[in-house]
Amino acid sequence: MNAETPETEPAAQEGAKRRVRPEKKVEITDPKAIRALAHAARLEVISELYSTQVSRTATELAAQTGLTPSAMSYHLRALQKWGIVEPAATAGDARERRWRAAGSEFTINSGGGVASPEFAVLDLELDAFRRRVDAYAKVRDQRRQDSESTESPGLVVLSSNLLYLTPAQRSELTAKVFGLLKEYELDDPEHVPEGAERMATMWSLIPDDRK
Numbered sequence: 001m002n003a004e005t006p007e008t009e010p011a012a013q014e015g016a017k018r019r020v021r022p023e024k025k026v027e028i029t030d031p032k033a034i035r036a037l038a039h040a041a042r043l044e045v046i047s048e049l050y051s052t053q054v055s056r057t058a059t060e061l062a063a064q065t066g067l068t069p070s071a072m073s074y075h076l077r078a079l080q081k082w083g084i085v086e087p088a089a090t091a092g093d094a095r096e097r098r099w100r101a102a103g104s105e106f107t108i109n110s111g112g113g114v115a116s117p118e119f120a121v122l123d124l125e126l127d128a129f130r131r132r133v134d135a136y137a138k139v140r141d142q143r144r145q146d147s148e149s150t151e152s153p154g155l156v157v158l159s160s161n162l163l164y165l166t167p168a169q170r171s172e173l174t175a176k177v178f179g180l181l182k183e184y185e186l187d188d189p190e191h192v193p194e195g196a197e198r199m200a201t202m203w204s205l206i207p208d209d210r211k
Helices: 031-036 040-052 058-065 070-083 118-145 167-182
Strands: 021-026 084-087 098-103 105-108
Touching: 031 070, 040 058, 040 070, 040 084, 040 098, 040 105, 040 118, 058 070, 070 084
Parallel strands: 021 105
Antiparallel strands: 084 098
8 A cells, every 4th residue: 555544533622723524644655646746737736635625526636736537537537546635425316426535634755866757746736836826816906907996914924944953953843833724724615715815835844055
């Protein structure tokens, strides 16, 4: 099995907004599986299904990525092969299959080799981030042209810091950041609070080897 899926019970934290279901981590370690992820549409699917924890049809995912439903179905079957996505319960039109994330969290672990395949995945993730920025810029400019009120300051946040960390501090910082993000996950992904806007986050920690 290339996708390791140990199940653990979520820790109870007072005031936290953690999901009530058990956590299930999907970890990809097989180099062939990692190379299979080096496709923009597949990463978009993983991001959508794992971030929202809501099932989607191939047609819905195709519209988001710009592919045809048949092409998206092909990519979904490829992700299913590696245990990353799985069929979900059908709602409404039973003729079209729904898909969901195979777990609550998704990680890639290639062992940290110099030529690790996840660097290709990283390039695609950065491209997806750029597409989000471009889409947001177009919507913002259109709103300004239509004389609509612009968003409040601080809606878009970008920060870059240089830190000196020991290996233990790196692990501690990573755990703290992921723990903080979990506190803002929806209790029920099917019910979005009124006034909430879908926001994309990206966090990176990488050695600064520039000389």
